[in-house]
Amino acid sequence: MSFDASFLDEIRARVPIAAVVGRKVKLTRRGREHLGLCPFHNEKTPSFTVSEDKAFFHCFGCGAHGDVIGFVMQNEGLSFPEAVERLAGEAGLQVPRASPEARESQRRRSGVLDVLEAAAAWFAAQLAGREGAEARDYLTRRGLTADSVAAFRLGYAPGRRGLLRAALNARGIGDGQLAEAGLIKRPDPDAGPGPGGDGAPRDYFFNRVVFPITDRRGRVIAFGGRALGDSPAKYLNSPDTPVFHKGRVLYNLARARQAAHDGAEVLVAEGYMDVIALAQAGFGGAVAPLGTAITEEQIAELWRLAEEPLLCLDGDAAGRRAAFRAAERALAGLRPGYSLRFAFLPEGEDPDSLLRNGGVQALRAVLAAARPLSDILWQMETEGRRFDTPERRAGLMRALDGRVRAIADGDVQRAYRETFDQRFLEAFGYGPWSGGRRAPAARLGRFAGPGRGPGQRGRFAAAGSAGAGYGRGRPPAPGAAPFVPGVRQAPGLLLRRQEQVLLACLVNHPGLITEHAEELAELDLVNPGFLRLCRALLDLAAGDPDLDTARLKCHLSDQGFSAVLAEILRSDVYIHGRFARPGGGADEARRGVQDVLRSYRKQRVAMETEEAVRILADSPTEDNLVRLEAKKRLLHDEPDEDETGGRAGAVVPDET
Numbered sequence: 001m002s003f004d005a006s007f008l009d010e011i012r013a014r015v016p017i018a019a020v021v022g023r024k025v026k027l028t029r030r031g032r033e034h035l036g037l038c039p040f041h042n043e044k045t046p047s048f049t050v051s052e053d054k055a056f057f058h059c060f061g062c063g064a065h066g067d068v069i070g071f072v073m074q075n076e077g078l079s080f081p082e083a084v085e086r087l088a089g090e091a092g093l094q095v096p097r098a099s100p101e102a103r104e105s106q107r108r109r110s111g112v113l114d115v116l117e118a119a120a121a122w123f124a125a126q127l128a129g130r131e132g133a134e135a136r137d138y139l140t141r142r143g144l145t146a147d148s149v150a151a152f153r154l155g156y157a158p159g160r161r162g163l164l165r166a167a168l169n170a171r172g173i174g175d176g177q178l179a180e181a182g183l184i185k186r187p188d189p190d191a192g193p194g195p196g197g198d199g200a201p202r203d204y205f206f207n208r209v210v211f212p213i214t215d216r217r218g219r220v221i222a223f224g225g226r227a228l229g230d231s232p233a234k235y236l237n238s239p240d241t242p243v244f245h246k247g248r249v250l251y252n253l254a255r256a257r258q259a260a261h262d263g264a265e266v267l268v269a270e271g272y273m274d275v276i277a278l279a280q281a282g283f284g285g286a287v288a289p290l291g292t293a294i295t296e297e298q299i300a301e302l303w304r305l306a307e308e309p310l311l312c313l314d315g316d317a318a319g320r321r322a323a324f325r326a327a328e329r330a331l332a333g334l335r336p337g338y339s340l341r342f343a344f345l346p347e348g349e350d351p352d353s354l355l356r357n358g359g360v361q362a363l364r365a366v367l368a369a370a371r372p373l374s375d376i377l378w379q380m381e382t383e384g385r386r387f388d389t390p391e392r393r394a395g396l397m398r399a400l401d402g403r404v405r406a407i408a409d410g411d412v413q414r415a416y417r418e419t420f421d422q423r424f425l426e427a428f429g430y431g432p433w434s435g436g437r438r439a440p441a442a443r444l445g446r447f448a449g450p451g452r453g454p455g456q457r458g459r460f461a462a463a464g465s466a467g468a469g470y471g472r473g474r475p476p477a478p479g480a481a482p483f484v485p486g487v488r489q490a491p492g493l494l495l496r497r498q499e500q501v502l503l504a505c506l507v508n509h510p511g512l513i514t515e516h517a518e519e520l521a522e523l524d525l526v527n528p529g530f531l532r533l534c535r536a537l538l539d540l541a542a543g544d545p546d547l548d549t550a551r552l553k554c555h556l557s558d559q560g561f562s563a564v565l566a567e568i569l570r571s572d573v574y575i576h577g578r579f580a581r582p583g584g585g586a587d588e589a590r591r592g593v594q595d596v597l598r599s600y601r602k603q604r605v606a607m608e609t610e611e612a613v614r615i616l617a618d619s620p621t622e623d624n625l626v627r628l629e630a631k632k633r634l635l636h637d638e639p640d641e642d643e644t645g646g647r648a649g650a651v652v653p654d655e656t
Contacts, residue, residue: 003084010509014091017068018050024075040064042232042550062554063267077257077304112243115173115181116220122167123155123210132156134228135209142273143356148280159207175201182238212274218254224272247295250287251275257305259284266306269351277352281360293325302619307337310370311353315344327376331406336562343370368571374419377403397432415563418529496598499530501577504568506537506583508588510552519597
C-alpha cells in the first residue's frame with residue numbers, strides 16, 4: 001500500500017519521535033538531542049541518539065537509523081502499512097484510501113472482522129456454559145489452565161447444528177455475512193435428504209473445541225476446531241476468506257510477536273495444543289502453521305519475529321520430511337544472519353507430551369541440540385545413499401550445487417558453498433569448489449581408501465556401516481553431526497569443532513584476542529571461512545583493544561561474516577566448549593582458549609605427521625625423510641594435556 005508523502009510528513013510532524021522511542025528506551029536529554037542504550041543491540045555505553053529537530057534516531061554502535069515510522073517497524077516488528085496505521089491513530093489522522101475499490105475492500109474486510117469477533121465471543125460463552133462441559137473436561141485432561149483458556153480465547157462449537165447461525169442472525173448478522181466469514185456452508189443443491197440437503201445453511205464448526213486464529217495485530221481472522229466426537233477430520237480450519245489465507249498465517253502470531261520482542265525464543269510447533277502448552281510452560285514465542293507444511297510466506301513472517309526461529313519437529317521419518325520441506329522453502333529467502341534451526345523431538349513425543357512427561361528441562365535439552373539449516377540440506381542429499389563411485393559422488397556435488405544456487409543472496413550462497421566444500425573435503429578427501437584441494441590422508445581416518453589390505457574397508461562403504469557409528473539403515477540421531485554413510489569423520493570434525501569453539505570464545509570474550517594475538521596470527525585454520533574470521537578478529541582488536549562483543553558482532557556483520565558467526569555461535573558448539581558461552585567467567589574462558597590452542601596445534605601436527613609418513617612411503621627421498629623427522633620432533637615437543645593440567649578446552653567430536 002502506498003501513501004501520499006504529505007500524509008507521511010503530517011504523521012512525522014504530529015507524533016514526537018522522542019515520545020515514541022521513550023516508551024522503549026530510557027532517554028536522557030543532552031542539549032538538543034536525547035541519548036540512551038540502543039534497543040537493537042546489547043551495549044553498556046549509550047550510543048543511541050534521538051533528534052527531535054531532525055526527526056530521526058541513529059545508533060553509532062550498530063548503525064541503526066530511521067524516522068519514527070522506521071523505529072516502530074523495527075522495534076515492534078510491523079510492516080510499513082501497519083506502522084503508518086498505528087501512528088496515524090496516535091496522531092488522530094484518518095488513513096487515506098487510494099480508490100473506491102480499495103474503500104469497498106476495506107469495508108468488506110472490516111465487516112468480516114466484526115462478524116468473526118462476534119463469533120469468537122459466542123464460542124467462548126458456549127465453552128463456559130452448560131453445553132461446554134465435555135470440551136472443558138477435554139482441555140483439563142490436556143493440562144490447560146483456566147488462565148491459558150482465557151488468554152487464547154478458546155471456545156466450543158456445540159453438537160447441535162444451527163446454533164451459531166441462529167445466535168448471530170438474531171444480532172442482525174445475515175447468512176451472506178456468515179458465509180463470507182467462513183462460519184456457515186451454503187446448502188448443496190444436489191444433496192439428498194439430511195443435513196445439507198434441506199436447503200438450510202450449516203454451521204462450519206460442529207462439536208469441536210474452537211481455537212481463534214488472529215492476525216499480527218491480535219484481531220480474530222479465522223478459527224481452528226478440534227473434533228470431540230467421531231469425525232473424519234480431527235482438526236478443521238476456516239476456509240479462505242477476504243481476511244484469511246491459511247498459508248500466510250501462523251497461530252499465536254500476535255502474542256508471539258510481543259514475546260519475541262521481549263527476548264523470547266521463537267519456536268515453531270505443529271499444532272494448536274503444542275503452542276498453548278509451550279506458552280503455558282514459559283515459551284511465549286511459540287507459533288504453529290495451520291495444519292500444513294510451512295510455506296514461504298510463513299517463513300518470511302517468522303523472520304519478522306526472529307533471525308533464527310527454531311522448528312520443533314517429530315523425530316520420526318515424517319518429522320525429517322517436514323524438515324526437508326521447510327529447508328527447501330527457506331533457501332530463496334536466506335540472507336545474512338537469517339536462517340532456520342531444527343530441533344527433533346524423541347520419537348513418539350510432541351512438545352505438549354514432552355512437557356507433561358519430562359518437564360521444561362527435557363524440552364530445553366532438545367532445543368539445545370538444535371541443528372542449523374546447512375546440516376539438514378546435507379542430510380537431505382546423503383541420508384541412506386552410497387557414494388562408492390565417482391558418478392555417485394558427482395551426483396552429490398550436483399545436488400549440493402543445486403541447493404546452493406537456489407539461495408538468492410550472494411554472500412550466503414558463498415558461505416554455503418564453503419560449508420559444503422568443507423564437508424565434502426572431510427567425507428571424500430577433496431573439495432569440489434576449492435580448486436580440487438585435497439585433505440591429508442589422516443583426515444579420512446581408517447577409511448583412507450579402498451583396497452588397503454585384508455579386513456580393511458574402503459572409505460565409500462555402504463550406508464549404515466559400523467565405521468560410521470550408526471546401525472544399519474538407521475539415520476543419525478537428532479542433533480548428531482553431519483553424516484556421510486560409511487565415512488569415518490572424526491579427525492576432521494574434531495578440528496572443525498575446535499575451530500568453532502575457539503572462535504566462539506574469542507567473539508564472546510574479545511579481550512582474549514589481544515592476549516593471544518601472536519598465536520592466533522600463526523594459526524592456519526582448516527575452514528577457510530573460519531580462517532578469514534580469525535584474521536578479521538585480529539584486525540579489529542588491533543584497532544580497538546577495548547572492543548566489546550556487541551560492537552565486535554556489528555563490525556563483523558558489516559564485513560559479511562553474518563553466516564560464519566551463525567556457524568560458530570550455536571548452542572551445540574557451547575555443549576562442546578562451555579567456557580566459550582556468552583556470560584561465562586573470564587578466567588575459565590582464558591584457560592579454555594589456552595587448552596584449545598594447545599590441543600589444536602597437537603592435532604594438526606599429528607595429521608601432518610601422518611601425511612608425511614604417507615608421502616615418504618610413496619616417495620622415499622631424503623628430503624621427505626627430513627620433513628617427517630621434523631614433524632615428529634614437533635609432535636614430541638607438544639605437551640600432553642595431563643602435563644599442563646588443562647582440561648577446560650577439551651573439545652569432544654560429535655562422532656568418532
